Amino acid sequence: MEQNNEPINAANRMTISSDGLRAELIISAPQNGGSPPTEEKIRASLEIQGVTYGVDEEMIGRIVENPQYDFPYIMARGLEPIDGTPSILEYKIQLGKDIKPKENPDGSVDYKDLGLIQNVKENQVLCVKTPAGEGTPGYNVLGVLLKPRPGRDDPLPMGKNTKLTEDQLQLMAACDGEVDLVGNKLHVLNTYTVNGDVSNATGNINFVGNLLIYGNVLTGFSIQADGNITVNGSVEDANVSAGGNIVIKEGIHGGGQDSSQGVVQAGGFVKSKYIQSAIVRAGGDIESTYIQHSNVQSMTNVTAMGTKGTLTGGRVVARNNITAAFIGGRNSAVPTTLEVGNNPATVEKYHRLEKELETIESQMSSLKPAIAMLEGLEQEGKLSEERLDTLNQARTAYQTLGDNMAVQQKELEAVKEEMASLGYGSINAKQSIFPGVRVVIGSEQILLERQYDFTSFVRGGDGISSVPYQA
Numbered sequence: 001m002e003q004n005n006e007p008i009n010a011a012n013r014m015t016i017s018s019d020g021l022r023a024e025l026i027i028s029a030p031q032n033g034g035s036p037p038t039e040e041k042i043r044a045s046l047e048i049q050g051v052t053y054g055v056d057e058e059m060i061g062r063i064v065e066n067p068q069y070d071f072p073y074i075m076a077r078g079l080e081p082i083d084g085t086p087s088i089l090e091y092k093i094q095l096g097k098d099i100k101p102k103e104n105p106d107g108s109v110d111y112k113d114l115g116l117i118q119n120v121k122e123n124q125v126l127c128v129k130t131p132a133g134e135g136t137p138g139y140n141v142l143g144v145l146l147k148p149r150p151g152r153d154d155p156l157p158m159g160k161n162t163k164l165t166e167d168q169l170q171l172m173a174a175c176d177g178e179v180d181l182v183g184n185k186l187h188v189l190n191t192y193t194v195n196g197d198v199s200n201a202t203g204n205i206n207f208v209g210n211l212l213i214y215g216n217v218l219t220g221f222s223i224q225a226d227g228n229i230t231v232n233g234s235v236e237d238a239n240v241s242a243g244g245n246i247v248i249k250e251g252i253h254g255g256g257q258d259s260s261q262g263v264v265q266a267g268g269f270v271k272s273k274y275i276q277s278a279i280v281r282a283g284g285d286i287e288s289t290y291i292q293h294s295n296v297q298s299m300t301n302v303t304a305m306g307t308k309g310t311l312t313g314g315r316v317v318a319r320n321n322i323t324a325a326f327i328g329g330r331n332s333a334v335p336t337t338l339e340v341g342n343n344p345a346t347v348e349k350y351h352r353l354e355k356e357l358e359t360i361e362s363q364m365s366s367l368k369p370a371i372a373m374l375e376g377l378e379q380e381g382k383l384s385e386e387r388l389d390t391l392n393q394a395r396t397a398y399q400t401l402g403d404n405m406a407v408q409q410k411e412l413e414a415v416k417e418e419m420a421s422l423g424y425g426s427i428n429a430k431q432s433i434f435p436g437v438r439v440v441i442g443s444e445q446i447l448l449e450r451q452y453d454f455t456s457f458v459r460g461g462d463g464i465s466s467v468p469y470q471a
Helices: 039-049 057-065 344-379 385-421
Strands: 011-016 022-028 073-077 088-091 125-130 162-164 170-173 177-182 185-189 191-194 205-207 210-213 222-225 229-231 234-236 239-242 246-248 251-253 263-266 270-276 279-282 286-298 301-304 310-318 321-327 336-340 426-433 437-441 444-447 452-460 463-468
Touching: 011 039, 022 039, 039 057, 039 073, 057 073, 125 185, 162 185, 191 205, 205 210, 210 222, 229 239, 239 246, 246 263, 263 270, 270 279, 286 344, 310 344, 321 336, 336 426, 344 385, 426 437, 437 452, 444 463
Parallel strands: 191 210, 205 222, 210 229, 222 239, 229 246, 234 251, 239 263, 246 270, 251 270, 263 279, 270 286, 279 286, 286 301, 286 310, 301 321, 310 321, 310 336, 321 426, 336 437
Antiparallel strands: 011 022, 022 073, 088 125, 125 170, 162 170, 177 185, 301 310, 426 452, 437 444, 452 463
16 A cells, blocks of 8 residues: 655644633644644634634744644633622611610619610611622623623612612601611601500501500500500500510500400510510510510510519410520419420411311211211111201211311321421520420420429430520
């Protein structure tokens, strides 16, 4: 076979990366005395591929002077665009109201001066915005402009009674009032003031802003506000509902933990000097010096404040922690249940389903003997047409109750599974927790048979255990 000894020149292969930001050149070696790479041929390869931006001129000279074959040379680099910076919101007012009442040396807690209201004046600047950056454009190696992504532009948190400056970069109060962050918007809320008691003279109150009651909320009345409620006196078996926080400087005396009247409910925290025989629900913390014989539920924490803080009787549910100096009654006949680690709404659903199942079981138990008696008469051929109708109705009712029971049991199991999947949190006794207290953490529970001092209860792999008090 005749060997081909014709010269073969060095060959160029130019590729462009998928993002267009890099052009690479690989040169195959010349054979049989073929010519090495030249500047003209390299530039021709760049031109053929359309590479015009970021060409490394020095690299061309180095290749021609000292070529390396089958080696990827980076001949051109594009310029990546720089994305814009996000806008910045700078609040000129204090956010959050983590107000802690003063604890006196004797262990009592002063709820008289909490400074909860943050007042602003008309045209006061509430928030300043630094605009989002547009970014810096780039180019790919083909010279094509690469546009940057503009920064995220967060709008100013414009809520009720606020306004923007002409440049749209400042948010100001449109009137005098209390500023509050609700969700992601700033609202300037007017405050409705009652200089005495909520009574026959005022009737029930429903206000879109904040409520300030200088007196008491008397039995049987109702107050409701979209914002915060402050009561300088006490709440006496009345309904109080706020979209924000509730502060009751004296205390709450309800109609009993199972009453439908006397419910205090807040989207934020509830702070009260005492809570007695009441129903209290809060999206935030619940704090009081004494909580006695009440149904109390918090989506965060429940705390009986101070060195004398006492929690006795009733049921207290918190998503995270329950803390008091003294928990339960020295007489174990005082039933006290504490539950943490569950969503209070889920706990409520659990107890509701339990009661509904008990009712269904009772109704089925009542029907069973009657059905059995009528079926006996039917077998003996002694059943009249009227009684046959009664038997059929009883069977239908029994079947319906059974179907309902199956649905409720399935729903109850789902709730139990949800509770079992949570189960964190702690119950903390700064001084003593007495016998007879039922401790529930998630799906685990124990009934205390002795007194524990300076103790916290937590849930681990082996269930609920006691550990030294943890603040």
